[in-house]
Amino acid sequence: MTTIRQVAAVAGVSVATASRALSGSPAVIEPTRNRVLDAAAALDFTVSRLARSLVTGSTGNVGVILPDVTNPFYSSFLAELEAVLDTHDIGILVGDSREDPVRELTIVHRMTSQVDAVVLASSRLADADIVAAATRVPVVLANRALADETPLPRFLHQVLVDIDRGFSDAARHLHSLGHTGLVYLDGPARSWSGQQKRLILDRACRSFGMRLSVVSTDKPDFAAGWRAASALDPASDTGVVAFNDEIALGLLCGLRDADIDVPGQISVVGCDDSLPDGLAWPSLTTVDSSPRTLGALAAAAILGTAESRTAHVPTHLVIRHSTSVARHPSPKESTL
């Protein structure tokens, strides 16, 4: 490996001058700079970000920890975050906690000493652990908020999806279609956003006088939705809201497999609006919480261009064809 001292030697200058020339300091005169750059090119030299980081105290890297890289929500989030930071020549250390708080904490520790900030997406950590982490390295919480009573640490940003609007509207929508009860297909047990969605639906149902029942899923994917299909009874469960579109899609397919008509017998609402046109049939009514926008907000927090300590991605309900008027089987009707 070639070092800056070799470059300096070849260029016939001191290491200080070489360093200045290479980092574009204006204090070095044109011909000198060229000698250094030529030498560097000749030796195929690139500065060691490691060594630079050690002395400057900034690494040019940020850490990102996700519950599951494989989940489209997180991979989109990551893609956008990466795209923005890349333009600022910032690298990304990625960690996959696989929904495990212990592993998440381990990864945080591995990262802290080599990044300028850590982004925790849908963190499964306890508030206390997050607060503790924020004392060692700036933290951006994405899709997760600390409890209201927890005071926000100095170096903690939050970027959130404002699902309140979307989920309230989802409940209102189903209510207005005559549904008298709702089934919520929840996400992972430790998911903060899943819990929020549940709370919002609960509040909404209460205000509309609807029943709410919750079905848990371990991993929020297609298979979970498919399995849930067989747990539903079209006689009583006419309206379903899912944690995300993957679950909703699995449900759609599972219901079709069971010859249950959507939206004729059961109405389905998803979340994220992450499915490409034409994949879901019928097209899915969903809450559009954009992970890419969330990624952009996280990037803004990292870059210091965020306007406030906690930012929100707005949502709204996108009504398509997986929801329709509830069919109320009256006692008189026979099921044939």
Next chain:
Amino acid sequence: MTTIRQVAAVAGVSVATASRALSGSPAVIEPTRNRVLDAAAALDFTVSRLARSLVTGSTGNVGVILPDVTNPFYSSFLAELEAVLDTHDIGILVGDSREDPVRELTIVHRMTSQVDAVVLASSRLADADIVAAATRVPVVLANRALADETPLPRFLHQVLVDIDRGFSDAARHLHSLGHTGLVYLDGPARSWSGQQKRLILDRACRSFGMRLSVVSTDKPDFAAGWRAASALDPASDTGVVAFNDEIALGLLCGLRDADIDVPGQISVVGCDDSLPDGLAWPSLTTVDSSPRTLGALAAAAILGTAESRTAHVPTHLVIRHSTSVARHPSPKESTL
């Protein structure tokens, strides 16, 4: 930030001893080690991987560059790679080239000085660039091979999907079902594996006396498959092989939208076997090239446990219900 000198001071030992105690050297006696560990705990100290890397020459990180994190093939690959390396306390720097060789090269440069190795997944770089990179940092090529005439650099591993078997079988399968021609829905123009798939199909078709036509797609996703649906003519295009399952799925949905029956009118074969059960209807005949296994092989190459310089993931054709006997419209039949 607390340093090892502070820990040493509190523990009443020299920095050397502190360092040894913290890194588990056997040369330090039990009570001393405890004093150091206690001091470290009291000061909430963690070693700076940065500083350690600088002197030891090994960073404990590897870089991974992908054409698109959002693509399930790559996110699965990444997930597995991460999972294995995580158990060895190795971190991952991730870069998304977005199919752009220039960006890919930039990312390689950003990484080289801070990783122990770089994994290039489906690299879009020229052989020469890859070889050049391999002189600066060990490289693992995943799903991409150098040209046969290019001599393998010392620090270059290759982990490949042995699609030959799967794709030959796909062609044979369709041939045996009476299809007289094949349409190949290709992936990104710069994709090496796409080119390989094309070559294999070409060879196979030649040997079976089948026609082969190739349709290009820019991004290998659902939407591309959907668009391709309208480019097919069921009268002549009865057998289709797709670059991956996402394209195949898009095609399936697009064909259904156009009221073209699969497999009645058109048979479809995908690649990767990445779709969850029940998503595709009819279930998709596909070549099972496992990205997770590929990720595991890449990890083995990194860890030095690889048995050879180039490893292969075997494939075979998984026959399901999206392929069937070709319906040959004879001139006498009317289309009604």
Next chain:
DNA sequence: CACTGTGATGTAACCGGTTTCATTAGACTT
């Protein structure tokens, strides 16, 4: 008892850059 060997610890150099501060040369002032 003097001598050698061994094991625990300390001292200081080192990794590859950046940056403070000193030095030097030349331009400008008076």
Next chain:
DNA sequence: AAGTCTAATGAAACCGGTTACATCACAGTG
């Protein structure tokens, strides 16, 4: 011509660890 200022460069400290080598105490040996 002496003095002051400025701009370019160099010397050396420093970032936070690791490790080669020196040191020292003590046990074992003849």
